[in-house]
Amino acid sequence: MTWLLVPQSATATEAELWVGALSPSDPTAAPSLTVGGRLIALGPFARWSNGGTATVHWQRVTVGQLAGGKRYGARLSVGGSEVARATVSTLPARATLERPVTVLLASCFAQRSDRAGRVGHAYRQLPTKPDFKLLCGDQVYLDSPWWAYARRHAEPELYERLFEHYRETWTQRTAGGLGGFQALLADGSNWFAPDDHELWNNAPQGASFVRDTWTQNGRDAWLAGARGLYDVFQAKRVAASRVQRIDVGTLSFFIADTRMDRDRKRKGFMSSFDLQQLEGWLGTAGPPGVLVLGQPLFAEPAGSLSGRVGDWHLQNFEPQWSQLVNALASAKRSIVMLTGDVHFGRIARATMPSGVGLIEVIASPLSLVESPLPTRSKQKAPRTFGTSPKVAIETIEESLIDCDHFALLSFAQIGGTLRVSVDPWQIRELEAPRRLFSQPWSFDLQ
Numbered sequence: 001m002t003w004l005l006v007p008q009s010a011t012a013t014e015a016e017l018w019v020g021a022l023s024p025s026d027p028t029a030a031p032s033l034t035v036g037g038r039l040i041a042l043g044p045f046a047r048w049s050n051g052g053t054a055t056v057h058w059q060r061v062t063v064g065q066l067a068g069g070k071r072y073g074a075r076l077s078v079g080g081s082e083v084a085r086a087t088v089s090t091l092p093a094r095a096t097l098e099r100p101v102t103v104l105l106a107s108c109f110a111q112r113s114d115r116a117g118r119v120g121h122a123y124r125q126l127p128t129k130p131d132f133k134l135l136c137g138d139q140v141y142l143d144s145p146w147w148a149y150a151r152r153h154a155e156p157e158l159y160e161r162l163f164e165h166y167r168e169t170w171t172q173r174t175a176g177g178l179g180g181f182q183a184l185l186a187d188g189s190n191w192f193a194p195d196d197h198e199l200w201n202n203a204p205q206g207a208s209f210v211r212d213t214w215t216q217n218g219r220d221a222w223l224a225g226a227r228g229l230y231d232v233f234q235a236k237r238v239a240a241s242r243v244q245r246i247d248v249g250t251l252s253f254f255i256a257d258t259r260m261d262r263d264r265k266r267k268g269f270m271s272s273f274d275l276q277q278l279e280g281w282l283g284t285a286g287p288p289g290v291l292v293l294g295q296p297l298f299a300e301p302a303g304s305l306s307g308r309v310g311d312w313h314l315q316n317f318e319p320q321w322s323q324l325v326n327a328l329a330s331a332k333r334s335i336v337m338l339t340g341d342v343h344f345g346r347i348a349r350a351t352m353p354s355g356v357g358l359i360e361v362i363a364s365p366l367s368l369v370e371s372p373l374p375t376r377s378k379q380k381a382p383r384t385f386g387t388s389p390k391v392a393i394e395t396i397e398e399s400l401i402d403c404d405h406f407a408l409l410s411f412a413q414i415g416g417t418l419r420v421s422v423d424p425w426q427i428r429e430l431e432a433p434r435r436l437f438s439q440p441w442s443f444d445l446q
Helices: 118-124 154-169 179-184 216-233 270-284 304-309 320-329
Strands: 002-010 016-021 032-035 038-040 047-050 057-064 069-076 079-089 099-108 132-135 189-192 242-250 251-255 289-292 333-338 346-350 357-362 391-394 405-414 415-425 441-445
Touching: 002 069, 002 154, 016 032, 016 069, 016 079, 038 333, 038 441, 047 216, 057 069, 057 216, 057 441, 099 189, 154 179, 154 216, 251 270, 270 320, 357 441
Parallel strands: 099 132, 132 189, 251 289, 289 333, 333 357
Antiparallel strands: 002 016, 016 057, 032 038, 032 069, 047 057, 069 079, 099 405, 242 251, 346 357, 346 391, 405 415, 415 441
16 A cells, blocks of 8 residues: 655645555555644545446645644554655745745646656755745646557556556656655655646547547547546546635635636637636736746647647637637736646746736646657747737747756745746656756846
8 A cells, every 4th residue: 555645735834745555455454644743634535437347545734733834744544654755845824035935837747758757856945945836737737658669558447557657757756765656745745737748649629540549439438537647636626616725815816727627619628617717817907917828829729730630729728719819808916827748847928908917838848758840949939929910929949948857946025026036847757856047037127
């Protein structure tokens, strides 16, 4: 039986821990959880199973009465022996120049391409740890390796494969605990957003290299298994919504899920209810905010061939794309957009006719997936954004990155101004991570 502790959402006074056991049989002994030396009561375990050996026993536990901007050790024990440990972090009460909010932005982790545990090793060697992490898509590649899906799979075998991707990724560690994805997950809070490989390439459309997705029954079976595992391991649906909010004083982060409720007819990339919430957030007057997405906003629509073989972009989904553009055009606050997906890093900016500023930061990949087609490139943003009138987009030339990396960002409010700093780090083969900019790129948004 493999036990795991993964810190998830947090506020200034509370933190949520994911407690799980990966085993086909029910836990025979009740575990005990301590956070900061305090014993925390556990509830009953929920159970996900494919009806065979792939089984997860799990629960999310909220720990209250914590101090803001602090880190707490967490230990899970069974029968007096430690079986898992983690570090819980809470948010500061405010984002100030003296105490900014720090965030790690990353996407696209192919565990098969990082057998040595480079990502976790790089994270452990950072000089300071972020307040939280935003993992904005493709934390698992359920449809890899691509050649393994040249044949169809019976449903139990398919679910076993999907589960194994999570097991291998969430438990990945190296000798002595020096690296592995588990080292990243177990340290500080994690907020997740999905992209297509939490399902399959170009989901919910059929994928060229995945035979299981060529029929409606095949897609339905895969969606049921993959969505269930995403809700278990990553971000749960709350009532009818997949929206997540992080508030640090008056600094607001809005995490929009643009994949799990995507329409196969390419009319919408999120539920109408969630889009209304996003429109309301953009239309609320206030200081600059942060919008997290699974795909870039500064992009052209995918062409007919690239959309079918690769992935359709947000821009291909009408009428919701136009609704989002209109909401940004009439936004009452400037926006920092954080995203991944595209296997390169980039910073680009634009100013809407209303004076609202848009800055987009991309960090991708953590570990490049193996593919039958070239997937690594550096691309400037399109020249313009919007509809009528269109506005010019400026790509920060020195920000274009084509290596495995993550980005550290800091946010500080100075009156009505948000000061943002972007500091990308290259992930190297069992060496300390290397800063990719000579100094962090900083900007102020009004």
